[in-house]
Amino acid sequence: MEDNENYQENNQRSRDEVYSKSVRAGKRTYFFDVKSTKSEDYYLTITESKKRYRPDGSIYYEKHKLFLYKEDFEKFAEGLNDVVQFIRNNNIKLSSGSETHQDENQQEI
Numbered sequence: 001m002e003d004n005e006n007y008q009e010n011n012q013r014s015r016d017e018v019y020s021k022s023v024r025a026g027k028r029t030y031f032f033d034v035k036s037t038k039s040e041d042y043y044l045t046i047t048e049s050k051k052r053y054r055p056d057g058s059i060y061y062e063k064h065k066l067f068l069y070k071e072d073f074e075k076f077a078e079g080l081n082d083v084v085q086f087i088r089n090n091n092i093k094l095s096s097g098s099e100t101h102q103d104e105n106q107q108e109i
Helices: 002-016 070-089
Strands: 017-025 028-036 042-053 059-069
Touching: 042 070, 059 070
Parallel strands: none
Antiparallel strands: 017 028, 028 042, 042 059
């Protein structure tokens, strides 16, 4: 029975994980993971991972995840391209990841 459970778990994992790309950007790492559903449709998860420190000095990672489904790929790509083009057209320097900025809670990240 245990062998069957291990097989199912490994089979599920291999079906789910199709392609993965990670991008380090300053104190953050972004993970772009292509996964498949049971019906073999692809979807994308984008995960932002930030290294944080607890008051006792121990490290933990704060993660935020976005799920993007195939019916939204085109509109998402258009929106992303549009805002990146806006930034480029308005001479706003695209960061290499070494700068800090304020998030909407006014915390330096």
